[in-house]
Amino acid sequence: MSDTPSHSTAVAVLTAAGSGTRLGGRGPKALVEICGESLLHRATRGLLAAGVIDHISITAPATAVERFTAEVADLADPGRIGVVAGSPASRQASVARGLAAALRARPDAEIVLVHDAARALTPPDLVRRIVAAVRSGHDAVVPGLPVVDTVKEVAVEEAIERVVGTPDRERLRAVQTPQGFSRATLEAAHRFGAGSADDEARSARDDAALVEAMGGQVAVVAGDPLALKVTTPLDLALAEILARGEREQS
Numbered sequence: 451m452s453d454t455p456s457h458s459t460a461v462a463v464l465t466a467a468g469s470g471t472r473l474g475g476r477g478p479k480a481l482v483e484i485c486g487e488s489l490l491h492r493a494t495r496g497l498l499a500a501g502v503i504d505h506i507s508i509t510a511p512a513t514a515v516e517r518f519t520a521e522v523a524d525l526a527d528p529g530r531i532g533v534v535a536g537s538p539a540s541r542q543a544s545v546a547r548g549l550a551a552a553l554r555a556r557p558d559a560e561i562v563l564v565h566d567a568a569r570a571l572t573p574p575d576l577v578r579r580i581v582a583a584v585r586s587g588h589d590a591v592v593p594g595l596p597v598v599d600t601v602k603e604v605a606v607e608e609a610i611e612r613v614v615g616t617p618d619r620e621r622l623r624a625v626q627t628p629q630g631f632s633r634a635t636l637e638a639a640h641r642f643g644a645g646s647a648d649d650e651a652r653s654a655r656d657d658a659a660l661v662e663a664m665g666g667q668v669a670v671v672a673g674d675p676l677a678l679k680v681t682t683p684l685d686l687a688l689a690e691i692l693a694r695g696e697r698e699q700s
């Protein structure tokens with residue numbers, strides 16, 4: 451636990467450099483639209499709407515930095531949002547680049563959120579909950595939801611998957627973003643894990659895993675089903691329905 455003052459500057463790294471292979475992979479996934487708005491625009495708008503983020507650093511595919519900059523230009527002054535080239539190697543490597551850019555833009559930052567553009571429908575209230583939890587003294591905070599399926603651990607033996615265990619579902623959480631950190635903790639975690647960032651297979655699945663690996667504590671707060679990650683065509687169809695429902699209500 452650390453003491454992060456209530457007026458402390460908070461920045462966000464918004465990861466958007468992925469290619470969307472599982473979605474079908476025609477161009478950057480962050481530019482795919484739900485209800486006529488790109489995932490990137492929607493996710494950036496959600497972070498800003500929370501009213502607690504001072505600067506957003508977006509990771510884009512290296513060939514799309516200008517395109518991504520134009521995509522979010524209507525949302526805030528140029529100084530409030532920066533776009534940098536992420537890494538094709540792994541999400542972890544992209545976050546490291548986004549983090550460096552965010553801290554160059556706001557050297558006074560004391561809180562850093564890491565968020566997936568693919569979780570475009572994330573309610574602003576969840577963003578506020580994460581920042582509040584870091585402000586209250588937690589060095590690393592993730593949103594989590596109970597797991598509804600029974601999860602099996604498997605091992606591959608002679609090309610056949612065999613079950614080797616059934617973890618107690620009550621003790622499992624499906625973890626989302628935004629994940630929030632004290633600046634010192636996230637910087638230390640990325641330094642600790644830097645050796646595996648360029649190897650997708652060995653890289654960390656999320657930023658909290660880097661904190662865990664260096665022996666840090668990670669707190670879980672209630673997640674939100676609307677923070678679902680658009681990964682497959684089914685997720686995209688669901689996100690479209692949810693966004694349409696929201697538009698009809700407003």
Ligand SMILES: Nc1ccn([C@@H]2O[C@H](COP(=O)(O)OP(=O)(O)OP(=O)(O)O)[C@@H](O)[C@H]2O)c(=O)n1
Pocket residue numbers: 465466467468469470471472473479480509536537538539540541542544545565566567568569679680681
């Ligand atoms: N090298 C990478 C890989 C992923 N991401 C970002 O990390 C988030 C989570 O990744 P995921 O949803 O898996 O996106 P993709 O990597 O695009 O999907 P896929 O694995 O299907 O290609 C996304 O917002 C994605 O843009 C990133 O910035 N850099």
Ligand SMILES: C[C@](O)(CO)[C@H](O)COP(=O)(O)O
Pocket residue numbers: 541566625626627655656657679681
């Ligand atoms: C960070 C994350 O969204 C937490 O659930 C997830 O680990 C990203 O995984 P992906 O395979 O890179 O989409």
